[in-house]
Amino acid sequence: MLLLFMLFTALPLLSMLSTALAPDGSVPHGLSWPRHPHWHNFVAAWNTANMLSLLRSSTLIVLGVVPASVVLATMAGYGLAKLSVPAGKYVYALFLLGLTLPIEALITPLYYQSKELGLFGTRWAIILPLIGLYMSFGVFWMRTHFLATPPELDEAAQLDGASTSQAFRQIQLPLAAPAWSSLTILFFLWTWNQFLLALVLVSNPNQRTMAGGLGVFQGQYGTDVVLLCAASLLIMTPSLVVFVIFQRHFVKALLQGAIK
Amino acid sequence: MTLAASQGTAVDGPTPKLVVGRQPRNRRRWKLIGLAWVAPALGVYGLFVLYPLTQTVRYSFYNWDGFGVATPAGFSNYRSIFSNPELFDSLVHAFVLIVFFTVLPVGLGLVAAAFMHDLVAGAFSTTARVVLFVPQILPLVGAGIAWTWMYSSDGLVNQVLRRIDLGSLARPWLGDFNTALPAVGVIGTWVALGFCTILLLSGTSKIDPALYEAARIDGAGRLREFFVITLPGLRREVVVCVTVTVIAALASFDVIYVSTSGGPGYQTMVPGVEIYRLTFLDQKVGQASALGVFLALLVLLVILPIQRLGHES
Numbered sequence: 001m002l003l004l005f006m007l008f009t010a011l012p013l014l015s016m017l018s019t020a021l022a023p024d025g026s027v028p029h030g031l032s033w034p035r036h037p038h039w040h041n042f043v044a045a046w047n048t049a050n051m052l053s054l055l056r057s058s059t060l061i062v063l064g065v066v067p068a069s070v071v072l073a074t075m076a077g078y079g080l081a082k083l084s085v086p087a088g089k090y091v092y093a094l095f096l097l098g099l100t101l102p103i104e105a106l107i108t109p110l111y112y113q114s115k116e117l118g119l120f121g122t123r124w125a126i127i128l129p130l131i132g133l134y135m136s137f138g139v140f141w142m143r144t145h146f147l148a149t150p151p152e153l154d155e156a157a158q159l160d161g162a163s164t165s166q167a168f169r170q171i172q173l174p175l176a177a178p179a180w181s182s183l184t185i186l187f188f189l190w191t192w193n194q195f196l197l198a199l200v201l202v203s204n205p206n207q208r209t210m211a212g213g214l215g216v217f218q219g220q221y222g223t224d225v226v227l228l229c230a231a232s233l234l235i236m237t238p239s240l241v242v243f244v245i246f247q248r249h250f251v252k253a254l255l256q257g258a259i260k
Numbered sequence: 261m262t263l264a265a266s267q268g269t270a271v272d273g274p275t276p277k278l279v280v281g282r283q284p285r286n287r288r289r290w291k292l293i294g295l296a297w298v299a300p301a302l303g304v305y306g307l308f309v310l311y312p313l314t315q316t317v318r319y320s321f322y323n324w325d326g327f328g329v330a331t332p333a334g335f336s337n338y339r340s341i342f343s344n345p346e347l348f349d350s351l352v353h354a355f356v357l358i359v360f361f362t363v364l365p366v367g368l369g370l371v372a373a374a375f376m377h378d379l380v381a382g383a384f385s386t387t388a389r390v391v392l393f394v395p396q397i398l399p400l401v402g403a404g405i406a407w408t409w410m411y412s413s414d415g416l417v418n419q420v421l422r423r424i425d426l427g428s429l430a431r432p433w434l435g436d437f438n439t440a441l442p443a444v445g446v447i448g449t450w451v452a453l454g455f456c457t458i459l460l461l462s463g464t465s466k467i468d469p470a471l472y473e474a475a476r477i478d479g480a481g482r483l484r485e486f487f488v489i490t491l492p493g494l495r496r497e498v499v500v501c502v503t504v505t506v507i508a509a510l511a512s513f514d515v516i517y518v519s520t521s522g523g524p525g526y527q528t529m530v531p532g533v534e535i536y537r538l539t540f541l542d543q544k545v546g547q548a549s550a551l552g553v554f555l556a557l558l559v560l561l562v563i564l565p566i567q568r569l570g571h572e573s
Contacts, residue, residue, distance in 0.1 A: 100507060
């Protein structure tokens with residue numbers, strides 16, 4: 001049974017692979033492994049899609065979004081879990097509001113806001129809203145973790161006369177490593193695959209995310225199936241490679257994220 | 261995981277919360293320290309989520325083309341959601357997609373869980389896990405492109421049909437008025453199936469095998485075993501799968517935008533794509549915002565009962 005599911009999962013990708021290797025400019029039939037695989041199609045796709053600048057752009061966006069989001073969410077989660085925050089329950093509820101909020105409900109004002117703030121067309125137009133959007137899940141996730149740590153640790157820290165930041169840095173933070181490393185993986189994935197924000201807020205395809213670049217590529221070269229498949233596979237490769245390397249962590253992170 | 265859940269359960273735990281760190285003599289300064297930890301997150305969240313949300317609500321009560329003068333419109337934008345067939349149909353389509361994004365993957369995942377609740381860990385299961393999870397790792401845009409190719413006249417789907425002598429059924433699936441929406445739905449099934457299967461299978465490992473043995477001794481068949489032991493044991497996982505996939509169906513954008521853009525005609529239009537169209541192509545910001553607010557409320561309306569169902573134990 002699992003084999004069937006795996007086959008179903010793999011087929012579309014295999015189909016794309018076989019097409020990507022076909023002679024360029026042709027229209028192959030479904031899944032047919034070409035007699036002479038044209039591996040150089042990938043090179044052509046790399047150049048046409050400007051893969052290097054797409055990679056660079058996505059990496060920059062990820063570097064802008066992920067560390068900041070994880071830090072902010074961890075701090076806020078810690079604050080809400082361990083420290084006394086005025087109207088703490090309401091603040092937390094406010095964060096939870098964003099959990100089920102569809103991004104399309106916000107895209108219109110975000111568009112005008114980015115213009116007002118002079119960010120439109122820059123990567124910051126993608127980076128800043130993403131950090132904001134990630135706070136709902138991030139704060140929820142980290143707070144849940146911090147609430148589950150044993151109070152004895154905090155008592156010991158207090159007895160030792162540690163300040164808040166000392167207790168945080170030396171005790172809680174290392175302990176929370178599984179939590180914030182899972183969060184990092186999730187945020188990385190969501191950012192790399194972000195499409196709508198990139199599409200709407202940045203018009204230069206080289207300043208977008210990989211997923212954004214792919215969407216545009218399809219619009220421009222949709223009829224050249226061979227090139228499209230090659231480019232798509234190339235664009236999806238970094239995610240795949242990272243996934244295969246870290247797969248155990250990814251799966252654990254995604255499953256835990258879902259359950260909580 | 262939602263507002264309802266946090267209000268209903270004893271989230272802070274049975275013991276009174278111990279506040280960390282030195283307690284300064286000034287109580288007010290003490291409270292502010294807590295706030296200082298939360299403020300940056302709250303700030304970014306407020307600026308890029310809460311504030312735009314209030315803007316969306318504000319725009320929804322006007323007729324505005326995005327740069328000219330805005331005229332007040334009262335609730336007319338909201339009424340249009342029901343009176344305008346294009347808008348209303350997009351909502352209907354979103355619900356149809358729930359069948360493909362949620363019912364199918366969860367159903368199939370449960371079938372897998374029913375048959376494999378004694379899955380042995382090993383090389384096969386690791387490979388299975390990796391392969392099945394791939395659709396969750398790839399950008400939805402990639403899934404859309406992969407399947408657009410599969411569905412095209414020369415694509416794999418039609419090729420297989422011709423091979424097994426059902427060539428008469430071959431057609432441009434995404435371009436046909438009748439099959440476009442289900443075809444798009446199947447893309448969603450593809451994306452969610454692996455995730456749901458893995459989640460449900462991993463959930464079965466928590467079910468006490470002694471229960472199954474007891475059932476066998478009592479002479480219960482597979483079906484009974486499933487409904488009495490497996491399904492209740494997987495309740496939390498099922499609720500999670502359903503929640504995540506329903507939100508994905510109602511708020512879908514990437515897949516539809518890349519595969520059909522809502523076409524042919526309006527057969528595959530969904531609220532997400534419609535909002536995008538209204539704002540950026542039709543210059544109807546007020547209408548787009550009303551649809552956006554409505555969609556957000558709709559998601560809550562659908563998710564809350566599901567969460568409640570899941571926590572009733």
